[in-house]
Amino acid sequence: xxxxxxxxxxxxxYEGLCDNGLRVFIWPSDKVKSTxxxxxxxxGSIHTHFKVNGKEKIVPNGTAHFxxxxxxxxxxxxxxxxxxxxxxDTNAFTTFDYTSYMVWAxxxxxxxxxxxxxxxxxxxxxxxxxxxxxGIIVQEYKMGRDKAYTVAGFEFLNCLYKSFPVKNLITxxxxxxxxxxxxxxxxxxxxxxxxxxxxxxxxGNVNPEEIMQIVKKNQSGKKLNKYISEIIFxxxxxxxSKEKMVSVGNVSIPLCKYGIKISRDxxxxxxxxxxxxxxxLFASMLFSNTSDFKNDIINSNLANSFGCSIMDDTxxxxxxxxxxxxxxxxxxxKIKNELKNIKLDEKDFKxxxxxxIANYILEFEEIENVNYLIQDYIITDDKxxxxxxxxxxxxxxxxxxxxxxxxxFSNSTYYVMNPKA
Amino acid sequence: xxxxxxxxxxxxxxxxxxxxxxxxxxEIQFRSVIEKDEGVKRSMLVDYLTDICKKYPTHKDMSIxxxxxxxxxxxxxxSKTGNIMNSFIVADFIAPxxxxxxxxxxxxxxxxxxxxxxxKVENNEFSEVEFNVVKEKIKLDAVSVENNPVRKxxxxxxxxxxxGTRTSYFLYADLDTIDKVTPRSLYDSYLNMLxxxxxxxxxxxxxxxxxxxxxxxxxxxxxxRNNGYxxxxxxxxxxxxxxxxxxxxxxxxTSLNIIYNIKTLTDFERNIAFPVFNYLLxxxxxxxxxxxxxxxxxxxxxxxxxxxxxxxxxxxxxxxxEEKDKEKSxxxxxxxxxxxxxxxxxxxxxxxxxxxxINSIDSSxxxxxxxxxxxxxxxxxxxPLLEEKKELINRVTREDIINIANKLKINTIYSLVGEQNEKxxx
Numbered sequence: 126x127x128x129x130x131x132x133x134x135x136x137x138x139y140e141g142l143c144d145n146g147l148r149v150f151i152w153p154s155d156k157v158k159s160t161x162x163x164x165x166x167x168x169g170s171i172h173t174h175f176k177v178n179g180k181e182k183i184v185p186n187g188t189a190h191f192x193x194x195x196x197x198x199x200x201x202x203x204x205x206x207x208x209x210x211x212x213x214d215t216n217a218f219t220t221f222d223y224t225s226y227m228v229w230a231x232x233x234x235x236x237x238x239x240x241x242x243x244x245x246x247x248x249x250x251x252x253x254x255x256x257x258x259x260g261i262i263v264q265e266y267k268m269g270r271d272k273a274y275t276v277a278g279f280e281f282l283n284c285l286y287k288s289f290p291v292k293n294l295i296t297x298x299x300x301x302x303x304x305x306x307x308x309x310x311x312x313x314x315x316x317x318x319x320x321x322x323x324x325x326x327x328x329g330n331v332n333p334e335e336i337m338q339i340v341k342k343n344q345s346g347k348k349l350n351k352y353i354s355e356i357i358f359x360x361x362x363x364x365x366s367k368e369k370m371v372s373v374g375n376v377s378i379p380l381c382k383y384g385i386k387i388s389r390d391x392x393x394x395x396x397x398x399x400x401x402x403x404x405x406l407f408a409s410m411l412f413s414n415t416s417d418f419k420n421d422i423i424n425s426n427l428a429n430s431f432g433c434s435i436m437d438d439t440x441x442x443x444x445x446x447x448x449x450x451x452x453x454x455x456x457x458x459k460i461k462n463e464l465k466n467i468k469l470d471e472k473d474f475k476x477x478x479x480x481x482i483a484n485y486i487l488e489f490e491e492i493e494n495v496n497y498l499i500q501d502y503i504i505t506d507d508k509x510x511x512x513x514x515x516x517x518x519x520x521x522x523x524x525x526x527x528x529x530x531x532x533x534f535s536n537s538t539y540y541v542m543n544p545k546a
Numbered sequence: 547x548x549x550x551x552x553x554x555x556x557x558x559x560x561x562x563x564x565x566x567x568x569x570x571x572x573e574i575q576f577r578s579v580i581e582k583d584e585g586v587k588r589s590m591l592v593d594y595l596t597d598i599c600k601k602y603p604t605h606k607d608m609s610i611x612x613x614x615x616x617x618x619x620x621x622x623x624x625s626k627t628g629n630i631m632n633s634f635i636v637a638d639f640i641a642p643x644x645x646x647x648x649x650x651x652x653x654x655x656x657x658x659x660x661x662x663x664x665x666k667v668e669n670n671e672f673s674e675v676e677f678n679v680v681k682e683k684i685k686l687d688a689v690s691v692e693n694n695p696v697r698k699x700x701x702x703x704x705x706x707x708x709x710g711t712r713t714s715y716f717l718y719a720d721l722d723t724i725d726k727v728t729p730r731s732l733y734d735s736y737l738n739m740l741x742x743x744x745x746x747x748x749x750x751x752x753x754x755x756x757x758x759x760x761x762x763x764x765x766x767x768x769x770x771r772n773n774g775y776x777x778x779x780x781x782x783x784x785x786x787x788x789x790x791x792x793x794x795x796x797x798x799x800t801s802l803n804i805i806y807n808i809k810t811l812t813d814f815e816r817n818i819a820f821p822v823f824n825y826l827l828x829x830x831x832x833x834x835x836x837x838x839x840x841x842x843x844x845x846x847x848x849x850x851x852x853x854x855x856x857x858x859x860x861x862x863x864x865x866x867x868e869e870k871d872k873e874k875s876x877x878x879x880x881x882x883x884x885x886x887x888x889x890x891x892x893x894x895x896x897x898x899x900x901x902x903x904i905n906s907i908d909s910s911x912x913x914x915x916x917x918x919x920x921x922x923x924x925x926x927x928x929x930p931l932l933e934e935k936k937e938l939i940n941r942v943t944r945e946d947i948i949n950i951a952n953k954l955k956i957n958t959i960y961s962l963v964g965e966q967n968e969k970x971x972x
Contacts, residue, residue: 156565156567157566157912158908158909158911158912159905159908159909203832203842205831205832206833209833210898212898212901212902212904214831214905214906215832216831229909230905231905231908231909257845258845259845260845260846261841261845261847262848264799264846264847264848264866264867264868265849267798267799267868268799268848268849270798270799271694271695271797271964272694273693375693375694375796375797376693377689377692377693378686378689414605414606414608414609415606415609415610415613416606417606419605419606420604420605423605423679424604424605424675424676424679426678429682429683429685429686430683430686449686476610476613476614477613479613479616480612480613480614480617481617482616483616483617483640484617486568486640487568487569487640490567490568490569491912491913492912545796
């Protein structure tokens with residue numbers, strides 16, 4: 126097992142590998158009482174089109190999430206019941222990129238770990254459970270329809286992306302949910318719920334060697350498929366999909382989004398973490414609470430709330446402005462103007478780095494946080510990033526200026542959700 | 547973990563010293579009996595106080611100072627505990643041992659005290675520009691309740707059940723109430739808080755408690771007062787019959803709330819046995835009776851849960867569903883509660899509920915907020931400390947749970963019916 130030193134924070138993450146290809150990451154801490162275990166499958170809502178042995182397959186939107194729901198069914202009951210009998214808690218979630226099965230426990234870690242691996246890796250599907258689950262998931266989808274921010278988020282993604290599947294709902298819509306069948310679910314399970322396409326994260330009060338032994342023993346007795354699939358993504362155009370979209374929803378003040386779509390190709394020679402850090406620093410320097418821009422917008426009542434964030438959607442970056450405003454056109458005019466006359470201050474840059482270092486130290490405290498951090502490293506970079514602190518030391522204001530020069534800020538889209546009449 | 551209390555004329559400082567966490571949390575807590583419309587003012591007040599101050603007169607200045615202090619997170623946290631309004635100023639920051647600057651802790655404490663004692667004031671009222679920013683924010687919170695079916699239905703249900711009692715004094719009131727607040731009236735509310743509220747400061751983290759006490763003595767210049775105890779409990783009236791209220795709104799789903807009054811509970815029942823009962827019925831996640839019956843066996847909903855408003859003597863079951871499934875769900879929910887009253891649950895389920903609650907207490911010992919909250923409630927309401935709570939949970943019997951179930955009486959079935967035809971939208 127590899128012991129990876131996380132530089133500058135006095136922490137270690139252990140990395141192990143099972144013979145069948147399952148990767149295991151462990152962060153031990155004697156300061157906590159509980160342990161958080163996640164088994165993650167690198168299969169999410171955007172992976173609906175794939176090729177196996179030369180044969181192309183397409184499953185309905187929402188299949189990853191549907192499988193996550195029904196995966197808890199077992200031959201002798203449901204996984205929740207078993208975990209509860211051990212005094213543990215369990216849940217799962219599906220993102221664009223992956224599906225995560227989680228267990229929280231303070232004791233019986235070995236039993237929990239074995240059962241998590243067993244219930245996720247063992248196929249057990251029938252038509253009845255699929256029909257039963259449709260009613261529940263349709264209600265989950267409808268709950269989302271009542272949430273303005275969820276609806277706006279996906280409608281906005283449809284403005285940014287023409288083809289790339291992040292524009293589709295993770296649950297699928299009602300029709301898509303109802304179209305999912307047992308073959309779709311089995312197809313996904315057989316091809317993606319395989320050890321080489323999974324990774325286990327254990328964070329908490331554990332001994333890394335013991336955990337690795339338990340996992341290896343569990344995996345050695347199983348006959349599991351090899352990973353032979355190839356994900357197919359449609360080619361996404363450089364340009365935003367729609368320049369403007371107006372919608373209506375459960376809001377009292379128009380909910381607005383303005384987005385700039387940024388191709389990854391323009392940063393080819395850069396490490397993606399460096400690009401993300403620079404973009405986030407840029408957004409923070411120009412548009413966060415420490416900026417004149419945001420203070421002016423809020424104090425002059427042009428917007429009631431205002432935020433700017435950077436999204437990394439696998440194929441593109443995007444800079445997204447979100448605000449509630451009765452005067453969206455004016456706000457957008459000001460954003461455009463700010464991006465035409467960019468002023469970057471070195472003192473500001475250095476202060477933001479300093480505060481980020483404090484945040485980074487604090488990340489290694491809660492078992493959930495560290496677990497999600499590891500998940501992010503593996504999903505985004507396929508490795509543990511041990512030199513984040515070095516990156517903070519390396520970046521500088523000139524580097525930021527060079528990055529920003531490459532961006533075409535005119536590749537933008539504008540979305541408004543107006544109140545219902 | 548070591549707890550120390552420093553008593554002063556104006557306030558008490560409670561320090562929970564531990565090296566378990568890399569962060570430190572300070573909560574400066576002002577408490578008073580809530581009066582009608584005062585909740586809104588206090589919500590605005592703690593927001594105003596943490597938004598700007600005399601020395602850092604714009605939000606930008608404040609945010610820069612927070613970043614200089616290694617991303618010190620400071621915010622106002624208004625809340626209600628039964629009859630009581632809590633106006634808290636909270637600060638989260640990195641433990642001084644990670645910072646090379648020697649005076650870091652003093653910088654943090656003096657900054658926090660500046661926010662409280664040196665607000666931005668012009669002509670005996672709060673600054674109008676920043677006041678308006680705070681006002682718009684709370685208006686946004688108020689309208690966001692109106693746009694969320696679950697929150698709106700809960701608010702409407704409580705308004706109907708708790709007419710005239712302090713349970714119905716919301717922190718995010720209607721827009722008219724918010725509009726009546728002025729920079730002057732908010733400043734008056736501030737002076738009233740400083741003059742009359744009970745004040746406690748709770749700190750958890752790796753800090754030197756003596757140093758901290760000296761720093762607060764130096765910067766926390768609150769006038770002395772009688773720091774008394776409060777009656778936390780709201781006496782919500784029972785209803786002789788079940789009230790059925792149905793309202794319609796623009797949403798897709800229907801939100802159903804069944805509100806129960808609870809007959810007088812002993813301290814043991816309230817603090818220890820009720821959570822076991824609730825775990826079995828509605829709060830125990832994926833294995834509880836309501837979830838299993840309404841969602842798993844009948845596929846009627848995605849989300850169902852229950853809430854115990856311990857200081858309001860109310861119990862609420864809430865579910866989001868299709869209108870056509872409402873009556874069936876009501877009868878299933880009633881059946882679940884009846885089963886609890888008749889003791890239709892196994893000894894194994896009781897033991898699992900107890901074990902899971904004890905485990906969740908163990909997990910909560912990994913969170914500085916949970917530990918701090920437990921000390922707060924131990925102080926204001928003698929709620930047992932977490933280690934003692936674990937022992938007491940083991941003493942809960944089947945009879946305790948059945949007794950609690952039989953103390954529930956339905957007051958109102960409230961539903962906010964979603965009128966929107968989903969097919970019209972897509």
